[in-house]
Amino acid sequence: MAKIISIVNQKGGVGKTTTAINLAASLAVLEFKTLLVDADPQANSTSGTGFDPRNIRTGLYEVIINEIPAKDAVLKTEFEHLDIMPSNIDLVGAEIELINLPNRERIMKHALEKLSKNYDFIIIDCSPSLGLITTNALVASHSVIIPVQCEYFALEGLGKLLNTVKIIQQNLNTELQIEGLLLTMYDMRLRLSNQVVEEVKTHFQQLVFDTIIQRNTKLSEAPGFGKPVITHDAESRGAINYLNLAKELLQKNGLIEHEAGMNFIPQSMN
Numbered sequence: 001m002a003k004i005i006s007i008v009n010q011k012g013g014v015g016k017t018t019t020a021i022n023l024a025a026s027l028a029v030l031e032f033k034t035l036l037v038d039a040d041p042q043a044n045s046t047s048g049t050g051f052d053p054r055n056i057r058t059g060l061y062e063v064i065i066n067e068i069p070a071k072d073a074v075l076k077t078e079f080e081h082l083d084i085m086p087s088n089i090d091l092v093g094a095e096i097e098l099i100n101l102p103n104r105e106r107i108m109k110h111a112l113e114k115l116s117k118n119y120d121f122i123i124i125d126c127s128p129s130l131g132l133i134t135t136n137a138l139v140a141s142h143s144v145i146i147p148v149q150c151e152y153f154a155l156e157g158l159g160k161l162l163n164t165v166k167i168i169q170q171n172l173n174t175e176l177q178i179e180g181l182l183l184t185m186y187d188m189r190l191r192l193s194n195q196v197v198e199e200v201k202t203h204f205q206q207l208v209f210d211t212i213i214q215r216n217t218k219l220s221e222a223p224g225f226g227k228p229v230i231t232h233d234a235e236s237r238g239a240i241n242y243l244n245l246a247k248e249l250l251q252k253n254g255l256i257e258h259e260a261g262m263n264f265i266p267q268s269m270n
Contacts, residue, residue, distance in 0.1 A: 002035070002119040003253065004112060005179055006141040015184035017044040019219045019245075020125035023145075024220075025049075026080035026246035030119040032255075035074065036185035037112070038087035040127040040139050046086040049077050050226035061090040063111050065097050065147070069192070070111040076102050078231065081120075089147045091133065098132045098198035105172055110134035118264040119144040120255075140166045144180035148200055150186040150193040150212075155200070164189060179252070182245065184213040213238070 007020040011252045032164035038045035039060060063085070064070040074083045076219045112122060129166040138144065142190050144165060148154050162178075169176045181204055187193045208224065213219075219238030222229040229238040250256045 002112075002116040002122045003114070003143070004122040004124065004141045006124040006126050006134075006137045006144045007024045007147065007175035008126040008134060008138070008144050008161070009146055009148070009157075010128055010134075010161055011129050014147045015182075016147050017042075017048065018211070018219060018223075019124050019145065019147050019182060019184065019242075020045050020123050021048045021191055021223075022228050022230065022242035023245055023249070025079060025230050026123070026141070026242045027104065027121050027123075028077075028079040029230055029243070030246055030250070031081055031240075032116075032250070033081050033118065034083070034123045035119045036077075036082065036084045037114060037124040037137075038085065038126050039108075039133055039231060040087060041089055041091040042127070043087040043089070044092075044223065045125040046084065046088070047226060048223040049082075049084050049097070049228065051075065051084070053086065056086045056088040058115075059086040059088055060108075061088070061094055065094055065131075066106045068117050078227075094133055095131050098136075098162060104132060104140050105135050108156055112140050128247050129162070131164040135168065135172075138165065139173045141173070142175060143177040145179045147182045147184045147213075149195075150190075150196040152192060153198075154196045155203075156196075178207055179249070180209040182209050182211070182213065183209050186212045187213070193207055204212060209245065209248055211248050213241045213245070216241070 011018050015026040018100050024034045027034045036045055046053045058073045062192050063070050063073050077084055126134045126137050183197055214237050216238035218236035219229050222232035225232055
């Protein structure tokens with residue numbers, strides 16, 4: 001059965017979709033069967049894996065609103081072990097349409113349960129909001145990864161998000177855990193970036209991933225080519241960062257061991 005992980009932060013521009021795409025692709029490269037679910041009406045995970053959202057006729061919206069079987073909304077990507085459940089602008093309407101549906105917070109959970117046996121991981125890219133679609137994702141998930149940008153307002157809204165996770169844990173999904181806080185957009189040359197890293201690690205300690213995602217041109221370019229960074233430039237700092245994150249996630253979940261020779265790739269500072 002798949003481990004389901006939501007990538008969530010109600011603050012936009014923190015590297016959430018970048019993380020969803022590239023973590024999913026890295027897990028696939030490591031030969032773990034992975035499904036990427038695009039739960040954001042902006043559909044950036046869809047376009048970032050090479051699909052045009054304007055051409056999507058069956059996606060997450062049809063699954064949760066029209067009760068289309070989830071398997072019918074899954075597309076193969078260029079990676080052997082990576083599939084995607086795409087999105088398009090129709091998902092905007094789902095927030096309103098879900099309101100009057102029975103058991104509205106668990107619709108995505110029931111849909112993904114039918115796919116779970118086919119994958120090792122299901123990664124959900126959530127929208128930058130805490131609405132009903134994101135609530136559905138949290139209820140469906142076993143854990144959450146929270147990207148935190150290494151900038152001045154890094155902790156802004158984080159308390160509200162953690163409180164939302166706590167409410168979901170108490171009322172809708174007692175199994176939900178925080179997989180970790182992921183520091184993103186790190187620039188070692190900036191004192192501010194280093195201050196944010198220190199502050200987040202001081203406050204949240206073991207909840208923070210050791211892997212830090214550095215600012216990287218190739219990482220920014222890749223979505224424009226409809227590719228994860230690992231296929232855009234496998235030797236780039238961004239690709240190495242996300243491979244390291246995937247390996248750290250696998251180690252945390254006991255799926256690979258340090259003794260097995262799966263050491264982290266050194267992160268070049270060039």
